Amino acid sequence: MEKPIDTFVQTISARYSRLLSARHEGLKGVSPGTMLPRLEYLQRSYPSARDITLGIGFCRLALDEPRASEAFEFLSSVTMSPLARFFLLITRMRFGAHDRAFAELRALLRETAVIFPEIAFPLFSAVAEANRCSGWCAMLPDGRLVAGLPDHAAHTLILRHDADERPADLTLLARPPGYRVWTIDNFVLPRHLPRIDILQAGRGLLGSGIDSRTVWTFEGFIEGATDGLSGWCRYPNNLAATDHIQVRTVEGDRTLFDALIGPPDDEPDDERLWPEKPRTDFVIPWQDLQGPETPAVKVTDRFGRAFYGSPIDPLAGGRYARTQAEWVATRFPSAHPASVQPSFNQPFPTLYTPRFPASETDAPAIPAPxxxxxxxxxxxxxxxxxxxxxxxxxxxxxxxxxxxxxxxxxxxxxxxxxxxxxxxxxxxxxxxxxxxxxxxxxxxxxxxxxxxxxxxxxxxxxxxxxxxxxxxxxxxxxxxxxxxxxxxxxxxxxxxxxxxxxxxxxxxxxxxxxxxxxxxxxxxxxxxxxxxxxxxxxxxxxxxxxxxxxxxxxxxxxxxxxxxxxxxxxxxxxxxxxxxxxxxxxxxxxxxxxxxxxxxxxxxxxxxxxxxxxxxxxxxxxxxxxxxPFRRQLDLARLHHAIAGRPVVALLTHDRQGGVQRFVTDRARENLAEGHVPLIVSPHPPRHATEDPVWRIIPFLPEDYPNITVPRGGADLPTLLRALGCARIEIHSYIGAGIRDVHQLSRCGIDHVVYLHDYSWFCPRITLVSYNSLYCGEPAPDACQRCVADLGPLNSDDTPLTLLRELSADLFRRATAIIASCHDVADRYRRHLDAPITLGQWEAPIPTRPATFPPKAADEIRRILLIGAIGIEKGYNILLALARHVADHDLPMRFTIIGHTCDDPRLLATDVVEITGRYGEHELPALIRNHPCDWGFLPAIWPETWSYILTEFWRQDIPVITFDIGAPAARIKATGTGLAVPLHLPIASLATVLLAPWLLRTH
Known part of the structure; x- marks a missing residue:
């Protein structure tokens, strides 16, 4: 039994991998050995792509990984996929989960038709034997019944459905090891699709209670088209069933069309080897019906179940157009009009509906209590x-x-x-x-x-x-x-x-x-x-x-x-x-x-x-x-009730993703725990070019309040905040709103605190990255102005540099506090804006210990981990050059990126980089555990103001290598948890460090 199933699994996995490679550009040319990690990467880019999830299950099963069940379980629960349920059963038996296999096979036999009979029959028999069942029963794709019984068992069965109960007439169909599979010859599936029981000695076989209505669940749709009746149909729980379409007239119930769609098949072919059975598309030509005289019809499957869209009068539109044309001909006749007159006047449809006064209605008003x-x-x-x-x-x-x-x-x-x-x-x-x-x-x-x-x-x-x-x-x-x-x-x-x-x-x-x-x-x-x-x-x-x-x-x-x-x-x-x-x-x-x-x-x-x-x-x-306006009014009424007199704190942020939003969310949680009601305020673009931009206010509460917006640039936001009882504004960013609007808000009379997450308050490029995508070195103002003029601002603000710094300095002077994450950030702001900076806590402290880089043999692969979204400022160009250097020189080094980059294909093309794709924050610990590494690498080329990624490395006790700039380097040097290397180290030298970091020490 095991060898045929092993061969079957390997064959299906290879077939399906070829299908996916033809379907997804990102899988073309991928070798079988790297198919699984590439599928896992694609799944994070396309989390709802069920075909990719199924491929992951097949690959894991072919590699004998128990985690294959995760993919099959997901598809079984979301789509009730018969294919996924079948391979989940194989997975259960392969890894010894016989009790779960019993319950899942019982449901599978009752709700789906048999697929892959040469594998299914021995598989069903093995499950029945492992759970000491007297046998099993199922329905074939054509509606016939089969029963599997042990060789030693009496071949006497009772068939029961509706009020009918009789002995089953059996014919031998197959002989899997230790079992015989019989067809039940004296059964024809009734049109009303009843429940079917098959009993031996008064007890139901495994799968008895077959729900034929569920097995033959039907989905279909019909509409009129130029060439005929067009539509689709499928039996989602019967993958190998042929589709049968009947078309009958509404009046008189005459049959106009009765045929099978698609050839009969004993098992799903490559076109049906998908998580869900594909729809069978069809067109029934008008000439196969009654041509231009086709009347209103009802379209059903073999059991008389109507397609959605049925009944349909397929030529009603044509008759409407003809009548309309005839009516227009009578209004604007030629010199020799035709004698045929329309049977009634059809008004031409208008492009708008005129407003008639109420007096033009035909009937008197009726009081209607x-x-x-x-x-x-x-x-x-x-x-x-x-x-x-x-x-x-x-x-x-x-x-x-x-x-x-x-x-x-x-x-x-x-x-x-x-x-x-x-x-x-x-x-x-x-x-x-x-x-x-x-x-x-x-x-x-x-x-x-x-x-x-x-x-x-x-x-x-x-x-x-x-x-x-x-x-x-x-x-x-x-x-x-x-x-x-x-x-x-x-x-x-x-x-x-x-x-x-x-x-x-x-x-x-x-x-x-x-x-x-x-x-x-x-x-x-x-x-x-x-x-x-x-x-x-x-x-x-x-x-x-x-x-x-x-x-x-x-x-x-x-x-x-x-x-x-x-x-x-x-x-x-x-x-x-x-x-x-x-x-x-x-x-x-x-x-x-x-x-x-x-x-x-x-x-x-x-x-x-x-x-x-x-x-x-x-x-x-x-x-x-x-x-x-009424949605907004209702949101505000609900919000006033939810606030219930508690003080409000507004957290002003930008409209982008990243670490700032995570920090703002953490601050909102802290404020909520302290008894405040946090409001997250961010700029929101206008829906139309004629509208003004707005502030969007999202209360950090369990309920949803999506309609609270106010115009930017005026007194509307301060007025609303005061009405809600706002005691403090936390300003985290002006990006998206513009320094002018945020500066104006800071003068509204509500205390404000500024949190420093980047350098946008004095650098329109935000990250101090300038020509050639390198750290600028923080030159004199005239050099800064040339940089912005040449490269353009990145802060979505056209405010001149001098005015930007003046407004920032004024906003800082009136702040009750300006908070930075570390001395590195504070020192840079003091140099440029002469602001009094207070150090704050960005995250709760976690225990750390000095880094150790275990020595490796010269030919032993070093596995280096990177985490997050890696763009230019995060070191993408350095990483690409490093990966190409490793590939060109065949160095024993491989990179895993848990996350994504600004250009994944170029990195993947080096064959020394694996990318998992986008992830949710809650997934990160498991992803790190599933991708073992020797050390981590933070290649950011700008002086970051913090690094949540570094904290995650510390949580997993992974030593880290980074460039000697910004908060990450300062944190590493303060704790001894890794190496800080010179920023502009040549690629070959950087590769040498990453190959043997134990040769260096951080001071």
Missing amino acids: RVAVIIPVYRGYETTRTCITLVLQHRGVHERVVIVNDCSPDERITAFLDTLATLDGVTLLTNAQNRGFTFSSNRGLRAVERDEDAILLNSDTLPPPHWIDALRRTVHRAPDIGTATPLSNAATIFSYPSADGQNPIPPYEEVLETAERLAACGNDALVEVPTAHGYCMYIRADCLHQTGLLREDVFAQGYGEENDFSRRAAALGWRHVACLHTFVGHAEGQSFSAVRSDLIRRNLATLNGLHPGYDRMVQAWQARDPLG
């Missing part, structure tokens, strides 16, 4: 149960609930809804088959009475108390308001706190708090919106009856149907507004997340066809952001 809440239901048992429970809990005497069960496949949902059917004020409607969100919504809306307003509500929402009253009051504030939509965590243009909708699903307590806060704000403004949102859309009765229902013929299962409704209503004179008095939580995407992007793309195109310019109108509205 009563409300019907329409809730279509399909999947998501827990969210559905919670939503409906909350709706029933918070409804009033004038409100009833209409629930539409869209033939949910979840028996728990059906059972729960059945318990509600007899409740007063609840109507339960059940579709005979799954028809999609739009159809189900319309079925519920048809149940609305003439004098009832309606609310269309997703089943994954979290409504608070009084939510219906808030919506009803908003709609009835004016006679021409047709719909209202509340704010939510995930509702496109109605989203809060982040306007882009990328907000976590809030706990219900947070929903309640936000809704109460909105109600307390008491906003009387009416914010008009271009469209309502169907997650929670309140519709006035008059608007509903004049506009009609949602378009089932165009928008199928959903996405875009409420936008079309909104624009049709707008054409009749109805306005749409945001409700600013409540907040409804939204889990979003319970029903069709797998095809969401395709539905949005298709339906947005359709929407723009029906309402030309729709997307531009929405984008223009988003650019104006009429809801922005």
Whole structure:
């Protein structure tokens, strides 16, 4: 058993490595021996690339590394990948985790179809034998059942599904060591995909309880195209299944197309050897249907399950265009017009929607105190149960609930809804088959009475108390308001706190708090919106009856149907507004997340066809952001409540990444621990060229406050800080805002402290690096001015050097303290700005001991570690020259960079450098442990003001070599934890030091 599996693993790993090399530029030409570290490097650059993660698992397994399980476990949990689950099983058995293999194989057999049968059958048998099982059972890709039984066992099995139970007719299929694998011949997979049990002597085999609905999970999407019906489909849990497409007419149920897509296959080929089964793309030509006469059709798989986008009227757009053309021909006829006349007048769609006065609507206004809440239901048992429970809990005497069960496949949902059917004020409607969100919504809306307003509500929402009253009051504030939509965590243009909708699903307590806060704000403004949102859309009765229902013929299962409704209503004179008095939580995407992007793309195109310019109108509205002031107001209301009288400290920083941001975060934590509320203030660019730049204020609190901005350059920021009770401003950088704005802020009357992280206060180049990317030596001011004139500033500020230093000196004079990390930094600032500097603690002290560099044999490889983001100032050019020198002279030295550089490919091309890629701070200790080294190297060429990397080396007890400049050298010399060598040491001499540092001593 072991040798065939070993050969199989090596073969698959090599095949997959070739596939990845063809797919990723960074893997081309990589030798098998270096494939694993290169994949690990790429994974840090592309952490969401699942194909790279799978390759790491294959390579580790081929190298007999137990850590192979990490990659397979991740993919198994994130994507339920059958391929990853299969190789995780191999990994478990290889390293003796038989108990875990048992549980994982049981789930694999129940939920996926067999792949690689020549390996799977002996593997399944080995797991069953190791766990003393009587045998195992599974489903093949074509729907047949197989059972594996020990040679000595009786070959008598009982097959059971639904109410049917009978002896299984067996035919021998394969003979793995000690086992026989049988097919069950008297079984044909039923169309309704039941649970299947296979028993021996009254007990289920390992894997019994096969969930055929899960094995044959189906995903598919359909749309009309120029050449025919276009789309994709797949069975993600059945990698080797062929795709079967059926097209039937909506009227009459006539079959127009019934065929397999793609050749049958016994196992995944190279094209399917991916973490997830690729989609099978297809086009069904019009001539294979009914050509230009193709009617509305429904598209399903072999089991009758509809593709998303079905039913579809594929030529509706063509008929629309034809009718429109015929109508225009009657308005502007030629001298000899054709006799054919259009059957009705089709108005030409406009690029904008005119505003009609309310008097132009067709029906008299109806007072509508009563409300019907329409809730279509399909999947998501827990969210559905919670939503409906909350709706029933918070409804009033004038409100009833209409629930539409869209033939949910979840028996728990059906059972729960059945318990509600007899409740007063609840109507339960059940579709005979799954028809999609739009159809189900319309079925519920048809149940609305003439004098009832309606609310269309997703089943994954979290409504608070009084939510219906808030919506009803908003709609009835004016006679021409047709719909209202509340704010939510995930509702496109109605989203809060982040306007882009990328907000976590809030706990219900947070929903309640936000809704109460909105109600307390008491906003009387009416914010008009271009469209309502169907997650929670309140519709006035008059608007509903004049506009009609949602378009089932165009928008199928959903996405875009409420936008079309909104624009049709707008054409009749109805306005749409945001409700600013409540907040409804939204889990979003319970029903069709797998095809969401395709539905949005298709339906947005359709929407723009029906309402030309729709997307531009929405984008223009988003650019104006009429809801922005209200989001900001709500953020400030929440922040005032969170501050609760505590003193505030503002930490002013730049808009870049790096050590400054880490220090600011640490300072924020310290201030918070001392009882202050920290506000991190940074410059933020304008969203558009016509807008002014702003300050962005982010409270360092658990909650999110993304909307607090104020204009730069005026009194807005000081005014806000005083209103929030700011007691002190910590100025960490002016970069991004400009020295003038920060200097002006320093004169606002609030005490300020300055922390020195670089030399930008007197050097526009920030790091004292000048010509030829070398340390400038800090010359006289006229030389500094020539440097800036020749090379340009790096501080995003055009302030002349002389004025920069004057403003900096004035800001420093009025500071309550100016704090530096060490004497080296303080001495440089005293020379240039004559400022009184106080030394502060950048990090908590850690124990160190004098460095030892163990001697190495002449041919023994020295492994040298570098950490972080290595750019020009951090010594990239020196490192590149050093790596090339090592490669050219075949020196016994190799470099590992935990992090990345400004140009990785040139370093990797030397074949003496390994780069792991970007990392999170929490990952660093493990990365250092996984990349053993002899000593560390800090090649920075500027006088750094600190070095978190040096501290990390110390934590891992790694001696360090650096250049004799700046805080790192001062710290090393003070502690004896390494070597400080001359800055401009020739590359050959530097290589000699790195080869034998034990020959030198630091004094």
